[in-house]
Amino acid sequence: MSTDSALPRTPMWEISSRVVVFAAVGAALYAVLGLISFTIPGTQNVDVRPAFALVPFFGMRFGPIAGFFTGLVGNIVIDQIKGYGALTYWNWSLANALTGLLAGILFAVIASRIQKEGLRLVAVGVIAWVATFLAFLSTITDMWVQGLTLEAWAAVAFGPLLLSNTLVALILVPALDAVWEPISKRIGR
Amino acid sequence: MDVTPRYLGGDSFLGRRDPRVLLLVPVLYLVAVARIDDVRMMLGCALLALTYYLSAGIPWREVRANWAFVLTLMTITVGVNSVFTDALQIETTAEAPPLFDMPLTGNPVSVATLSYSGTLLLRFVSMAMMGFPVAFCIAPGDLGITFARLGVSQRLAYGVDLTFRFLPSTAASMQEIIDAQRVRGYDHPRTGNPVRRLKSLKPVVIPLTVNSLIDAEDTSNAMDLRAFGAKHRTWMRELAFGRTDYLLLAGFAALAAALVTYKILGADVVWVP
Amino acid sequence: MIIDVSDASVRYRSTGRQVLHEVGLSVREGDFALVSGPSGCGKSTLLRLLNGLVPHAYRAEVTGRVHVGGKPVAEQSIRQLSTVVGTLLQDPHKQIVGTTVFTELAFGPENLGLPRAEIRERIDEVVARIGIGHLLHRPTAELSGGELQIVAFAGVLVMRPQVVVVDEPLANLDPAASLRLLGELRAFVDGGGAAVVVEHRVEEMLEFGPTQVLYLEDGRARYTGGVGGFLREAPVAHVKLPFEALVARAAELPRPADLPATPDEGGPARLEYDHATLGYGTRTVLREVGLSLRAHERVAILGPNGAGKSTLLRAAVRLLDPSAGQVRVDGEPIGERSVLSLATTFGYVFQNPGQALFSATVEAELAFGPRNLGWPPEKIAEVSREALDTMLLLQEPDILQRPPHTLSYGQQRRLTVALALAMRPKTLILDEPTAGQDLHTTTTFMERVLAALGSVYFITHDVDLALTSADRIVIVDGGRIVADASPAELAHQERVWAGSGLRETSLLRAIRDRLPERGPIPHPFHLARTPLHRKEGLNPP
Numbered sequence A: 001m002s003t004d005s006a007l008p009r010t011p012m013w014e015i016s017s018r019v020v021v022f023a024a025v026g027a028a029l030y031a032v033l034g035l036i037s038f039t040i041p042g043t044q045n046v047d048v049r050p051a052f053a054l055v056p057f058f059g060m061r062f063g064p065i066a067g068f069f070t071g072l073v074g075n076i077v078i079d080q081i082k083g084y085g086a087l088t089y090w091n092w093s094l095a096n097a098l099t100g101l102l103a104g105i106l107f108a109v110i111a112s113r114i115q116k117e118g119l120r121l122v123a124v125g126v127i128a129w130v131a132t133f134l135a136f137l138s139t140i141t142d143m144w145v146q147g148l149t150l151e152a153w154a155a156v157a158f159g160p161l162l163l164s165n166t167l168v169a170l171i172l173v174p175a176l177d178a179v180w181e182p183i184s185k186r187i188g189r
Numbered sequence B: 001m002d003v004t005p006r007y008l009g010g011d012s013f014l015g016r017r018d019p020r021v022l023l024l025v026p027v028l029y030l031v032a033v034a035r036i037d038d039v040r041m042m043l044g045c046a047l048l049a050l051t052y053y054l055s056a057g058i059p060w061r062e063v064r065a066n067w068a069f070v071l072t073l074m075t076i077t078v079g080v081n082s083v084f085t086d087a088l089q090i091e092t093t094a095e096a097p098p099l100f101d102m103p104l105t106g107n108p109v110s111v112a113t114l115s116y117s118g119t120l121l122l123r124f125v126s127m128a129m130m131g132f133p134v135a136f137c138i139a140p141g142d143l144g145i146t147f148a149r150l151g152v153s154q155r156l157a158y159g160v161d162l163t164f165r166f167l168p169s170t171a172a173s174m175q176e177i178i179d180a181q182r183v184r185g186y187d188h189p190r191t192g193n194p195v196r197r198l199k200s201l202k203p204v205v206i207p208l209t210v211n212s213l214i215d216a217e218d219t220s221n222a223m224d225l226r227a228f229g230a231k232h233r234t235w236m237r238e239l240a241f242g243r244t245d246y247l248l249l250a251g252f253a254a255l256a257a258a259l260v261t262y263k264i265l266g267a268d269v270v271w272v273p
Numbered sequence C: 001m002i003i004d005v006s007d008a009s010v011r012y013r014s015t016g017r018q019v020l021h022e023v024g025l026s027v028r029e030g031d032f033a034l035v036s037g038p039s040g041c042g043k044s045t046l047l048r049l050l051n052g053l054v055p056h057a058y059r060a061e062v063t064g065r066v067h068v069g070g071k072p073v074a075e076q077s078i079r080q081l082s083t084v085v086g087t088l089l090q091d092p093h094k095q096i097v098g099t100t101v102f103t104e105l106a107f108g109p110e111n112l113g114l115p116r117a118e119i120r121e122r123i124d125e126v127v128a129r130i131g132i133g134h135l136l137h138r139p140t141a142e143l144s145g146g147e148l149q150i151v152a153f154a155g156v157l158v159m160r161p162q163v164v165v166v167d168e169p170l171a172n173l174d175p176a177a178s179l180r181l182l183g184e185l186r187a188f189v190d191g192g193g194a195a196v197v198v199e200h201r202v203e204e205m206l207e208f209g210p211t212q213v214l215y216l217e218d219g220r221a222r223y224t225g226g227v228g229g230f231l232r233e234a235p236v237a238h239v240k241l242p243f244e245a246l247v248a249r250a251a252e253l254p255r256p257a258d259l260p261a262t263p264d265e266g267g268p269a270r271l272e273y274d275h276a277t278l279g280y281g282t283r284t285v286l287r288e289v290g291l292s293l294r295a296h297e298r299v300a301i302l303g304p305n306g307a308g309k310s311t312l313l314r315a316a317v318r319l320l321d322p323s324a325g326q327v328r329v330d331g332e333p334i335g336e337r338s339v340l341s342l343a344t345t346f347g348y349v350f351q352n353p354g355q356a357l358f359s360a361t362v363e364a365e366l367a368f369g370p371r372n373l374g375w376p377p378e379k380i381a382e383v384s385r386e387a388l389d390t391m392l393l394l395q396e397p398d399i400l401q402r403p404p405h406t407l408s409y410g411q412q413r414r415l416t417v418a419l420a421l422a423m424r425p426k427t428l429i430l431d432e433p434t435a436g437q438d439l440h441t442t443t444t445f446m447e448r449v450l451a452a453l454g455s456v457y458f459i460t461h462d463v464d465l466a467l468t469s470a471d472r473i474v475i476v477d478g479g480r481i482v483a484d485a486s487p488a489e490l491a492h493q494e495r496v497w498a499g500s501g502l503r504e505t506s507l508l509r510a511i512r513d514r515l516p517e518r519g520p521i522p523h524p525f526h527l528a529r530t531p532l533h534r535k536e537g538l539n540p541p
């Protein structure tokens, strides 16, 4: 929390109470909405989780730490509620967390200065996608955790997920951002 | 689906442990069993995991549903990956003659394949067993302090507590919003087109997020106004390792160390009778 | 002198608008200051000035003298201020962070890094003082609105502040709960503390003897001084004054139009509950309800927090189905009506205005409902304009392109009604439409709504609103309907107002004293002008 009202925003890595609250809210939202998911017809394992949009969104809007927390805690809680233990797929929770982290960093360095509405929304979508792509590469650890072959990992795990999350990143993230922008201006923090 | 955390194993053996133990032990176990190939070795570990799980005293009927879900899901994954397709890298060291070709996929199945998929299944199920106590034997209010004592930033640690504070209210307002949209004629789409379906979720996802965020502004103000945000804060809950706690940790640490060396020495291969 | 503010001006950087102009306020030990004024006049901003959120959390320029606890606010961090000024927000759901009451109370002292023994001691002291021992280990998620507010207040008291500032504490509370909270507040002041309370419900406040009143109007102090003077000078159209004060100022009261009388005897039954039992899962909220609301009726639903008012009306749009008995709409069992057909019968406006808004523009937001009904674009455009017009939103500059969430709270409320009207409903259902709004906003709002449709069912905690804008009052309590009559009749049944979380208001007493048991209720201003002896039977001419 900046004590000098002239400062524009709180620094990226500061854990202010604002960051903590938004991180917690993000995780809770992700956990609750994450229970809504549907499978793309014709595929047996492409599972679309709309709430995933929250992870890059929180990263971009409330900083990498909030994004990281949202992804990590949110996904762990989802796994727990759904039933496969909190840690069983720890590397996927980590990938979620990295998405938020990367989105936060990328946004801060690239897009935070963009003024034009349309341009920003495009940037937001692209950053969300890039962050997702990079972060979920880390699930290659499945080769080690589950003993999958590279092909299998690409075909069964990474590919489908990239497909579904691409949709989410490009459709829902900009929509969220478009609605939040004017509100954040009005709240004036 | 009910999202409020359930606290089931309150006064069991594990319930009485320092919550940090419940968090650390599964991690050690993870290290121990990762990459184990020999099904006999894995079986041993699984039995240990089972004992650990049972000592949590989680009532069966409470988690029946969860287990049903986990078991089916994991069986399918392993089945698909190993028996039906050759998605798994099975060490060539124990080349066994194929027993038969899988119908449909025509994937050759050998004793090695079966033995290894057995290993996998055991690994996943036992990891789930180790995970359950984390969810059901740590009192809801204790998570924050647990992470704080594990060296996580005090504020982020409190964030974990806060998450569980927000879970029920978020679920409730989601219901409210779905209701509010239903009276405006909103209904779940019958379409299979994923893009349409994603779009159709906007009326729920967006207001829920936006409202939570607007409320969060006030919440963070309220927290500041009650002096939140110092590097150090008191936690009413005190945590202290007892002897049993140390023993438990030491035991699993030893197991992890042993198995890791065993793997490094390469003594671990897929078991073929 | 705990609070010493003079010539304070505030300008928010985000909008560049100055929202406070040379305001002054000084609070000593034992003071109980009431701050009032129309919405948007800067009350909350003033409180933010006192607790340090302005300028520490909000980007704003502050000029003038703002001293709290003897030091300038700008030189103290919010943390330091938190032990001098305790703040209670309007909505306890946002203030409470603990999962259980105990953790909630411990939160503040924990942040101060106090030793555990002291924290425990402070909690015990506060819990004993305001008597919430029975709640101490309950999960906060399960508390009622009133309980939450008290717990939030306790969470502020454990910080041992010198002064508490409270922002519209009564907005969502039933009168009895409000009474309890204000009582605790008064006790705190008498115990050597001080309080600054922002509140629209002036009458409730007066019972607790505020020592000074600050009345703001668009950022300027319109009145500063004692209560007596305030009652003489306050603008009658904007502040709900006790009836006695109205009588005293009868001469200067304007002559507003009375409510249009509803046509015929209320018409056919629109919504019937036939031994309907309503609840959630295993939890029964309302048992065997029998009630019939007509097609041309203005019905007010009163009752304590958690009585089941919202539950009752939610059943009208099938948000929950009766576990026993039947609900009928226009004579048909509700089960045979689709959600869509119900949506065109009942326009339902929820408690929290922002709730369902999701579109990027007001236009798109308005179109959502009608489009679900499959109406063509030109019809949608037409009904949208019409709805906005009725709710006095059309004259807002390019309203159609505004993002809904950027409208003011009051405008959002009117927009949500417009959203309902855009579906051309026959009857409008409103859940606490006027909570936390000033008198003027409330009256104009209700005028518009009642003008739009002759048939309105609304839930409220505001007894006077129910008396003046409904022609039938239903009181829900203890899982059943405890009263159902015209305002005039009900006003004469004294015992009704003793229970059900209700309280007698001065207006209620006046109605009982001055009006017969039946017949319409004139506008309070007219009533204030009618001399006492007019009441039949008192002293016949």
Ligand SMILES: Nc1ncnc2c1ncn2[C@@H]1O[C@H](COP(=O)(O)OP(=O)(O)OP(=O)(O)O)[C@@H](O)[C@H]1O
Residues within 6 Å of the ligand: A186, A187, A188, A189, C012, C014, C015, C019, C037, C038, C039, C040, C041, C042, C043, C044, C045, C046, C058, C409
């Ligand atoms: N964070 C902010 N940034 C910019 N403008 C703001 C901010 N908060 C409030 N305002 C504006 O300042 C003015 C005063 O707002 P404030 O909330 O103090 O009024 P209020 O008297 O509390 O209204 P209400 O009775 O509706 O709560 C309003 O015009 C509002 O739009």
Ligand SMILES: Nc1ncnc2c1ncn2[C@@H]1O[C@H](COP(=O)(O)OP(=O)(O)OP(=O)(O)O)[C@@H](O)[C@H]1O
Residues within 6 Å of the ligand: B175, C145, C280, C283, C285, C303, C304, C305, C306, C307, C308, C309, C310, C311, C312
């Ligand atoms: N979705 C829900 N699930 C379970 N219980 C609920 C739900 N909604 C409300 N309740 C419970 O039903 C009871 C009645 O709730 P309701 O909202 O109808 O009361 P109310 O009269 O509207 O109160 P208020 O005046 O505070 O709005 C309360 O005890 C509440 O806790």
Ligand SMILES: [Mg+2]
Residues within 6 Å of the ligand: C043, C044, C045, C167
């Ligand atoms: Mg305000």
Ligand SMILES: [Mg+2]
Residues within 6 Å of the ligand: C309, C310, C311, C351, C431
């Ligand atoms: Mg209600």
